[in-house]
Amino acid sequence: MDFNFTPDQLALRKMAQEVVAKEVIPYVHEMDHDGKMRPDLLKKLDDAGLVSLVVPEEYDGPGLDAVTIALIYEELGKGCAGVATSVAANALASYPVILVGTDEQKKHWFDVINSGKLAAFALTEPGAGSDAGAVSTTAAKDGDDYILNGTKCFITNGGIADIFVIFANARKSAGIRGLTAFVIDRNTPGFSVGKEEDKMGIRASNTCELILDNVRIPAANRLGREGEGFKIAMRTLDAARPLVGAVSVGIAQAAFDAAVKYSKEREQFGKPIASFQLVQAMLADMAIAIETARLLVFKACWLKDQNLPFAKEAAMAKCYAADVAMKVTTDAVQVLGGYGYIKEYPTEKYMRDAKIMQIYEGTNQIQRLVIANQILY
Numbered sequence: 001m002d003f004n005f006t007p008d009q010l011a012l013r014k015m016a017q018e019v020v021a022k023e024v025i026p027y028v029h030e031m032d033h034d035g036k037m038r039p040d041l042l043k044k045l046d047d048a049g050l051v052s053l054v055v056p057e058e059y060d061g062p063g064l065d066a067v068t069i070a071l072i073y074e075e076l077g078k079g080c081a082g083v084a085t086s087v088a089a090n091a092l093a094s095y096p097v098i099l100v101g102t103d104e105q106k107k108h109w110f111d112v113i114n115s116g117k118l119a120a121f122a123l124t125e126p127g128a129g130s131d132a133g134a135v136s137t138t139a140a141k142d143g144d145d146y147i148l149n150g151t152k153c154f155i156t157n158g159g160i161a162d163i164f165v166i167f168a169n170a171r172k173s174a175g176i177r178g179l180t181a182f183v184i185d186r187n188t189p190g191f192s193v194g195k196e197e198d199k200m201g202i203r204a205s206n207t208c209e210l211i212l213d214n215v216r217i218p219a220a221n222r223l224g225r226e227g228e229g230f231k232i233a234m235r236t237l238d239a240a241r242p243l244v245g246a247v248s249v250g251i252a253q254a255a256f257d258a259a260v261k262y263s264k265e266r267e268q269f270g271k272p273i274a275s276f277q278l279v280q281a282m283l284a285d286m287a288i289a290i291e292t293a294r295l296l297v298f299k300a301c302w303l304k305d306q307n308l309p310f311a312k313e314a315a316m317a318k319c320y321a322a323d324v325a326m327k328v329t330t331d332a333v334q335v336l337g338g339y340g341y342i343k344e345y346p347t348e349k350y351m352r353d354a355k356i357m358q359i360y361e362g363t364n365q366i367q368r369l370v371i372a373n374q375i376l377y
């Protein structure tokens with residue numbers, strides 16, 4: 001077992017740290033307040049190669065392995081989980097194309113991503129959250145075309161993406177086996193962006209409703225086979241969940257670092273609060289939790305990179321790291337006390353950001369179901 005990273009991985013992590021320190025951290029408060037990314041940030045991240053991490057080499061991308069991507073996402077998560085979410089949603093949306101796209105579909109998709117534009121993965125609907133198979137958006141076959149109708153909600157990058165993977169049901173009577181994936185360009189007639197959500201955390205990321213009103217697309221835009229959509233969505237989520245874990249580890253690490261720093265500076269009863277054993281115990285528990293979550297994230301990514309089964313470990317990594325992020329950020333607020341609760345200090349934002357990690361890309365209750373299914377059946 002080798003816990004060392006390669007020189008390339010270390011160089012990429014250092015580069016990500018530097019970009020985050022220069023381009024993200026100074027603007028975190030402003031982006032959180034405004035509820036959006038600063039306008040030129042995406043371009044700066046793209047110039048650094050951080051937006052197109054999952055693009056394969058044969059489509060002019062870096063073709064990075066999952067472990068390396070997790071290393072970078074942890075750094076983005078440390079800087080701003082909202083920014084990390086926007087970048088990670090690009091990867092999430094790209095996985096269906098990587099998994100089942102034709103060469104032509106891949107060329108089109110990666111041309112868009114390589115030009116610095118964002119993508120979005122549109123599965124969730126008001127009536128299809130945890131029950132992803134209950135998608136009610138329809139895809140009716142009409143000659144060589146499909147006509148899509150329906151509404152998607154909570155779509156990360158929905159309002160700012162240029163290209164989308166949309167899941168719709170092409171055979172209602174077949175239920176889950178009718179679900180089908182399609183690629184849609186933003187300017188397709190009938191396709192529009194609805195309400196933008198005003199969120200508790202990850203406020204730098206964009207979350208919107210999408211409306212499909214008689215959207216006509218050629219059958220060439222279908223990803224994989226008709227009825228294959230549910231499995232494509234599940235395999236995509238398997239690939240993306242460890243990366244939610246990586247962002248969660250980043251949030252937890254940033255909150256922990258702030259708590260350690262503060263505990264050494266803050267004096268009560270005539271000494272730094274770090275000298276009190278009850279504070280030390282909290283810091284030690286936080287450190288244990290972060291380290292175990294990180295190991296689980298890397299294990300899931302490593303299994304994926306080895307082409308070994310990894311769905312159970314992906315769910316474990318996402319679930320555990322998200323729970324760790326929630327607990328560690330809550331404890332970091334506790335270490336900072338009253339100061340932890342005000343916006344002048346970074347910890348309250350970490351706590352708000354951590355919450356969504358337990359909800360999106362499958363709630364932690366769903367992760368536990370996925371893990372139990374893998375154990376039992």
Ligand code: CAA
Nearest residue numbers: 129130131132133155156231234235238311360361362366
């Ligand atoms: N890989 C391949 N196939 C899979 C699979 C996987 N990981 N998981 C299930 N399948 C297959 C099953 O084998 C089964 O196939 P057969 O019919 O051929 O036997 C089929 O899919 C149906 O499986 P289930 O019976 O297990 O399906 P289910 O309806 O019970 O649902 C679930 C399972 C795990 C609850 C699933 O619905 C789920 O993961 N829900 C959560 C959805 C989710 O994560 N949404 C997140 C949206 S994206 C997001 O949040 C992004 C963002 O904005 C940041």
